[in-house]
Amino acid sequence: MKKTKTVYILLGLVIAVLLSACGNDGTEGEDGKIKIVAAHNQTSPDSPYQAGLLKFKEVAEEESNGSIEVEVHAGTIGTEESQLVEKLQLKAADVVVVSPGFMTQTGIKEVDLFSIPYIFTSYEHWESAVDGEVGEKMADIINEKSDNSFKLLGYWTAGVRHYYGKKPLESIDDLKGMSLRTQTSGVIADFWKTAGAIPSSISWGELYQGLQQDVVDSSENAYPFFVQQNHHTTPNGKYITETAHDYTTRFLLINGEKFDSYSKEHQEIILKAAEESVKAEREANNSQEVEYKEKAIEDGAEVNQIDREPFIEIAKPIQDEAAKEMEAVDLLQDIRDLAEEQK
Missing domain, CATH: 3.40.190.170 (Bacterial extracellular solute-binding protein, family 7)
Structure with a gap:
């Protein structure tokens, strides 16, 4: 019995050490480092989504001098947006890209307003809405109604x-x-x-x-x-x-609880990385529209x-x-x- 008990104790310690070392829970480790799993559902390497998340990774890692590691998944942990939303809720992913339609499945019905035909009359109209007070109000609704499971980092487009x-x-x-x-x-x-x-x-x-x-x-x-x-x-x-x-509108989301657990320095870096990712994704999309x-x-x-x-x-x-x-x-x-x- 003593040997069995000792084995279980040692096994538990090993698992705890491994989890701490891997940092796979998305929180900051004792060394101040964090790992962010970022995902979208598109499998094409040419997708504007990929351009956006790669920019997020680049800025986050450079600005943090490596204390933030971003792992980008292009359709590899879910090709359905519903899967990505679920993973975000369960903290199996930290940052995801989803459309309003799939967000309504979480009970936040207001987001589907952005999906209604002809709600926006031009790209400039869309941009002024999501980047202004309308976008801020929607971000507050998402955060409050999800009990901080979702925090909006920015608005992307799908053309x-x-x-x-x-x-x-x-x-x-x-x-x-x-x-x-x-x-x-x-x-x-x-x-x-x-x-x-x-x-x-x-x-x-x-x-x-x-x-x-x-x-x-x-x-x-x-x-x-x-x-x-x-x-x-x-x-x-x-x-x-x-x-x-x-x-079209796409939401760049982070798990709000994880975001709040990060240091203020890391939070500011993540917000900056998100801002740059928005620019990169929109630029890639607009270029592909013409192409x-x-x-x-x-x-x-x-x-x-x-x-x-x-x-x-x-x-x-x-x-x-x-x-x-x-x-x-x-x-x-x-x-x-x-x-x-x-x-």
């Missing part, structure tokens, strides 16, 4: 989403009866249904084949995403109409413009109703006021 399908849209009437791969429930689905389309839930991984084999008539996404997947080379993805219905549009045209895709006002008029009552349900009417008005100021 401007457009329609692409088997025919160009000359007017909103051209959508009637067309199947369109998008969300099949919630405000996004409501918008496309009102516009006349039939939302389809075909998975992203099967979408190329679905467009190729006429399973679905059309889809919607930003240039870097659908051109990288060659959707524009299929019969049902050839025609791109720049509807610009969504200037992949040019590639689509070179590959034979046809791009046209459309009067967006009929789409916007459909979206307004949907925005109003959604804001009421989310208890975010004031935030919606703030966003609309910014749009008026920029006219």
Whole structure:
């Protein structure tokens, strides 16, 4: 019995030492060093997300003289955003990138306001909102309603989403009866249904084949995403109409409890690294928007413009109703006021 007890004691000590040495709980060790696990769900090394997190790593490690180590995971600890949110809550990851839709699964319904079609009228409008008082208010909501599980470090983008399908849209009437791969429930689905389309839930991984084999008539996404997947080379993805219905928002989050446990010096470095990552990610994304549009045209895709006002008029009552349900009417008005100021 004594030998067995001694073995368990020694084993416990060994485990404790190993955990302390590895610093895998994300807190500061006795030597003042911390390790941050940062993750996104994109597997492409060319993803703007990767550019953003690599900049975060670079700045954090350089500014801390190595006392902060950042480990970047590109789809290796979760290709689904729901997995990343869960890992952040469980402290199995420290910094993650997620979209508003997946944040609503945590009970913070207000964040989905940023997903409503035509909530933003331009990239400049989006930027002035998220980088101003609207963004600050949303950051406070996220922190408070998550009981400090989530602290917002910055707003990233995933580009401007457009329609692409088997025919160009000359007017909103051209959508009637067309199947369109998008969300099949919630405000996004409501918008496309009102516009006349039939939302389809075909998975992203099967979408190329679905467009190729006429399973679905059309889809919607930003240039870097659908051109990288060659959707524009299929019969049902050839025609791109720049509807610009969504200037996308992505949240760069850190576990709030871990952040609070760091020294003030490390906190300031992390905030600076986050600020630089925001600049790097947006720059990479904006560059790819131009690059992949040019590639689509070179590959034979046809791009046209459309009067967006009929789409916007459909979206307004949907925005109003959604804001009421989310208890975010004031935030919606703030966003609309910014749009008026920029006219």
